[in-house]
Amino acid sequence: MIMSRQASGSRLLSWLPVTAMGVVAVADVVAGPGVGFLPLVSLGPAFAGLVGGWRRTALIGVLALVLCLALGLYDGLFEGRRGFTALISVVGVTGAGVAAAVMRSRREAELASVRSIAEVAQRVLLRPVPRTAGPLQAAVSYTSAVAEARIGGDLYEVVPSPHGVRVIVGDVQGKGLAAVETAAVVLGAFREAAHDESDLVGLGERLERSVARELEGEKFVTAVLAEIGSAGGAVFLNYGHPPPMVVRQDGTVGFPQPPAYALPLGLGVHGAEGPEPYRVDFEPGAQLLLYTDGVSEARDERGAFYPLADRAYLLKDPDAQLALEALREDLMRHAAGPPHDDAAMLLLRFHGHGKGKSVRDA
Known part of the structure; x- marks a missing residue:
């Protein structure tokens, strides 16, 4: 719906220069x-410079010049200075519009380049999770608040290991490139420790030490770690993160x-005790959703939080990725953008x- 509104708005803007000149001609x-x-005929090339390329702006300027000449002859304005003044106005505005269109096109090209680099960086940082890992099927959705860069401070990873499938979902304090750098530190440490540490508590402690070495001041990362074995059941470590949502085969929901x-993570070195592991039944047919507070704290226009538990039924599609996409679209509708x-x-x-090999998305 948002995309269709944007397309409709673009079409309206593209017709604005011609419409403006038509209205001026009729009024004159x-x-x-x-x-x-x-002189208001110059609104055509002025609007064209704001919404179109330089070639289209120049073409609208030529049309405006012809229209101005025709109207000036019709009104008999070239017997004095008024007709020539109007022509000069159209020529000047057309030149300014062409210059503005050229500069805007350059900025758009630079922005597209930056977005492309950011997308590559995100694919390296947040690489595709395995579609299958041991007894699990996995799907992921990521929506950045920094729309122009499409990258942010949330993180996730699924690592099949000899000790079970290890999972992390986290949220870095802050936004922008600093948050991305912190997310890279956390993910790098987790990917290494997930294979080496036989115990989930040991993995968490190693992750805490790695993060504490890299972070400065009061920066921190909320995260939830999980370990799922082939026999079922999930063990969690929660570092100040929203609790996971479990959807049972019968449709009941729990947090x-x-x-x-x-x-x-990043604050545990100050002497506080680490999280206690806790086990949750996770049987065949059940679903486990780990998420960041951008989901649970999303508000609608009235300030109401997103009712995640009430939307668990959206995860009914047999395809895990399509099910998660349905939930994401509902979240976007709730937040109105x-x-x-x-x-x-x-x-x-x-x-x-079984315990088959994992397969990553292409």
Whole structure:
């Protein structure tokens, strides 16, 4: 719906220069030469410079010049200075419009280049998760609050390891490039430790040390770590992050809470105890959704939070990625547009099939 509105707005803007010149021409013919509408013909190339390329702007300028000449002859304005003044106005505005169109095109090209680089950086940082990992099917959705860059501070990863499938979803304090740099540190440490550490608590402690070395001041990262074995069941460590949502095969929904909330990553070195692991039943047919607060704290126009539990039924599609996309679209409708915070969602489905190799998206 948002895309269709943007397309409609673009079409309206593209017709604006011609419409403006048509209205001026009709008004000049109806009102006569005494009112002085003729110089307003220059609105055509002025609007064209704002919404079109330089070639189209120049073409609109030529049309405006011809229209101005015709109306000036019709009104008999070239017997004095008024007709020539109007022609000079059209020529000057056309030149300014062409210059503006050229500069805008250059800025758009630079922005497209920056966005392309950001997308490549995001694919390197947040590489595609495995479609299948051990007994799990996985799908991911990421929506950045920085619309022009399409990259932010939320993070996720799924790592099949000898100790089970290890998962992380986190949210870096702040936004922009500094948050992206912190997310890269967390993901790098997690990908290495997920293979080496036999215990989830040990993985969390190693991650805490790595993050504490890299972060400065009061920066922190909220995160939830999970470990799912082939026999079922999930073990969690929660570092001040929103609790996961479990959707049972019968449709019931739960948000398992940790025994005690721990400080986010980066703050644990101040002497506080780390999180306690807790186990949650995760049987075949169940779904596990890990997400960031950009989902749970998304508000509508009245300030109401997104009712995630009430929207669990949207995850019914047999294709995990399509199911997650349906939830994302509903979230965008609730927020009436792009989110004000990064919103990441990772959906895991327990199908209970063996321990096959993982397959990553192309």
